[in-house]
Amino acid sequence: MANSGKIDPGLFALSTRHYDQNDRCYGEYRRGDYLLPVDDIEQDRLDITHKFLTVAREDSGPDQGNKRSQYGLHARPLPCNGPPRILDLGCGTGIWCNDMAEHYPNASIIGCDLNMMMIPPSILPTTQFFPLDIRDPTWGLDPNSMDLIHMRLLGGCITDWRAVYQNAFNHLKPGTGIFEHIEVDFRPFSYNNTLPENSTVHYWMKEVYGAFERSGKPLFPQDDPAAVLKQLGFVDIVHEDQEIPYHPWPEDEHLKNIARWFNLSMQSAIPAMSLAPLTRYAGWSAKDVHQLNTEVKREICISGMQEGHNLSKCWSDMPPGWVQDTSSRLAQIA
Numbered sequence: 639m640a641n642s643g644k645i646d647p648g649l650f651a652l653s654t655r656h657y658d659q660n661d662r663c664y665g666e667y668r669r670g671d672y673l674l675p676v677d678d679i680e681q682d683r684l685d686i687t688h689k690f691l692t693v694a695r696e697d698s699g700p701d702q703g704n705k706r707s708q709y710g711l712h713a714r715p716l717p718c719n720g721p722p723r724i725l726d727l728g729c730g731t732g733i734w735c736n737d738m739a740e741h742y743p744n745a746s747i748i749g750c751d752l753n754m755m756m757i758p759p760s761i762l763p764t765t766q767f768f769p770l771d772i773r774d775p776t777w778g779l780d781p782n783s784m785d786l787i788h789m790r791l792l793g794g795c796i797t798d799w800r801a802v803y804q805n806a807f808n809h810l811k812p813g814t815g816i817f818e819h820i821e822v823d824f825r826p827f828s829y830n831n832t833l834p835e836n837s838t839v840h841y842w843m844k845e846v847y848g849a850f851e852r853s854g855k856p857l858f859p860q861d862d863p864a865a866v867l868k869q870l871g872f873v874d875i876v877h878e879d880q881e882i883p884y885h886p887w888p889e890d891e892h893l894k895n896i897a898r899w900f901n902l903s904m905q906s907a908i909p910a911m912s913l914a915p916l917t918r919y920a921g922w923s924a925k926d927v928h929q930l931n932t933e934v935k936r937e938i939c940i941s942g943m944q945e946g947h948n949l950s951k952c953w954s955d956m957p958p959g960w961v962q963d964t965s966s967r968l969a970q971i972a
């Protein structure tokens with residue numbers, strides 16, 4: 639859609655097609671590039687994961703300051719300088735955009751993705767979706783035009799995070815724009831040493847991480863996001879990790895609730911994240927991957943093993959008065 643209001647029909651057609659492999663569907667746009675499926679099972683997983691993330695980010699008292707999230711959807715209050723313009727990069731099923739549209743009826747919201755077939759018809763007229771590879775140097779949007787740019791769960795999709803952050807910087811309004819990036823760090827950690835080093839969960843993650851590394855798009859950004867944002871000129875940067883247990887052993891009701899949703903999300907994330915990476919980049923057969931997944935899915939439900947992941951949350955603001963000039967900016971940080 640972009641600023642011209644026109645969608646490239648060729649791009650749109652490609653972004654709505656899929657091919658089948660090992661009983662899952664994958665996107666046709668830049669075939670083989672995006673390693674997760676795009677079928678109904680995956681769409682359900684993304685919507686469940688959205689619920690998990692909003693529960694995880696709903697907090698917890700009025701004194702959270704910077705940490706307090708807005709409806710569990712974003713961290714910093716939107717600027718009050720007119721109807722907000724919001725961009726979601728790699729929007730998946732568009733559920734975050736649609737939730738934002740419900741909370742901010744006067745906002746103009748854009749979601750973009752490689753795989754448009756996952757997006758149901760927009761439920762609210764203020765939300766629009768268009769096909770885009772966010773690694774492309776131009777996004778077809780006005781520079782300095784966005785109040786909030788949001789990215790979530792794009793680990794395993796991007797090689798050069800700095801370039802994407804730079805583009806986000808160029809598209810945000812100077813002085814008031816907000817950038818936010820949320821990822822799950824899937825490397826498991828153990829509470830109370832209850833997850834043995836020889837657990838299947840550890841083995842699974844090592845294999846899956848290795849496969850994504852070999853694909854050239856690591857599952858978790860390797861550079862410290864806050865450091866990269868700082869180098870690019872963002873200000874008021876907050877980066878925090880939030881522990882998320884795999885299953886509801888904690889006594890704390892909020893943690894228990896997070897864990898219930900996270901466990902449900904992981905039951906379908908494990909096959910989604912394993913199948914293409916392990917068969918394409920680690921020499922596994924589909925049958926062996928299924929067997930491994932069954933054991934991992936079982937293990938994350940054993941209540942004696944108190945393990946979890948970290949939710950990595952990073953947000954920052956635009957400095958005032960920045961005039962966009964990508965080439966000189968890149969030269970400055972090189």
Ligand SMILES: C[S@@+](CC[C@H](N)C(=O)[O-])C[C@H]1O[C@@H](n2cnc3c(N)ncnc32)[C@H](O)[C@@H]1O
Pocket residue numbers: 672674684688727728729730731734750751752753756770771772773789790791792795796
């Ligand atoms: C794991 S899903 C997360 C979806 C959404 N951000 C969420 O949190 O529900 C990753 C999404 O990023 C999209 N994607 C992957 N690589 C992309 C790229 N280079 N440009 C745009 N979208 C991309 C995929 O099609 C998929 O919809």
